[in-house]
Amino acid sequence: MLAAATDHFGGVDVLVNNAGIYVISPLVETTLEQWNKLFSINVTGVFLGAKHVVPYLAERGGGSIINLSSVAGLLGAAGHACYGASKGAVRILTKDLAAELGAQNIRVNSIHPTYVKTAMADYGAALAGKSLDELGRDMSELGRLAEPEDVANVIVFLAADESHYLTGAEFVVDGGGGASILSV
Ligand SMILES: NC(=O)c1ccc[n+]([C@@H]2O[C@H](COP(=O)([O-])OP(=O)(O)OC[C@H]3O[C@@H](n4cnc5c(N)ncnc54)[C@H](O)[C@@H]3O)[C@@H](O)[C@H]2O)c1
Numbered sequence: 001m002l003a004a005a006t007d008h009f010g011g012v013d014v015l016v017n018n019a020g021i022y023v024i025s026p027l028v029e030t031t032l033e034q035w036n037k038l039f040s041i042n043v044t045g046v047f048l049g050a051k052h053v054v055p056y057l058a059e060r061g062g063g064s065i066i067n068l069s070s071v072a073g074l075l076g077a078a079g080h081a082c083y084g085a086s087k088g089a090v091r092i093l094t095k096d097l098a099a100e101l102g103a104q105n106i107r108v109n110s111i112h113p114t115y116v117k118t119a120m121a122d123y124g125a126a127l128a129g130k131s132l133d134e135l136g137r138d139m140s141e142l143g144r145l146a147e148p149e150d151v152a153n154v155i156v157f158l159a160a161d162e163s164h165y166l167t168g169a170e171f172v173v174d175g176g177g178g179a180s181i182l183s184v
Helices: 002-009 032-059 081-104 119-128 132-139 148-159
Strands: 014-017 063-068 106-113 170-173
Touching (some): 002 032, 014 148, 063 081, 119 132
Parallel strands (some): 106 170
16 A cells, blocks of 8 residues: 555655544453454454555655544543553554654654544443433533544644654644533
8 A cells, every 4th residue: 555655646745543443341341352353443453554555655865644632541431441441552553653763754643533524423322322412512621522524633733844843742632621620
């Protein structure tokens, strides 16, 4: 894929590790098969993407790797042992790579969204027995869930030269949901 992108565009400057799957499951009901599958996509996928893109970015004099973690990679939640652990791994992998690759002018940052209006939020809302609007009111100080564009805009910024001094950082896209300890 990297060779094809280089042929087509003349080089690769940015990798967005976006692919991921979401499982909510109580610990004792979570199977090893579920755990291994989720980690192979959410964590090993990020490792492999970064490992293979680095030579291409280095050849261009630097670049940007953007990893999709989650607010579940910052704090715990019931039923989230598998998914949360995978997103926590992405958070620290991001910082490890930032430390290792900075000298090559390769920046590595993580993004931590709350529920975004995609299939994942539909799944979470259904399990919580709530509508997306109710979930948005519960989880955000802005009273609404994130739109995909709210995350995409941060990705665009981290891909652009305007963010050239940012690496190893966490970008929380949660509508202020993690800013307070109590909702009344
Ligand atoms: N939507 C949310 O509420 C939310 C919140 C926090 C973090 N995230 C993270 O954002 C990222 C994008 O999620 P989304 O909301 O767009 O979810 P989504 O389910 O709408 O899309 C996930 C994408 O990953 C792809 N994918 C899954 N397994 C794959 C594999 N083995 N190989 C290649 N592609 C694969 C799917 O085809 C799909 O296009 C994920 O890493 C997710 O964990 C999402």
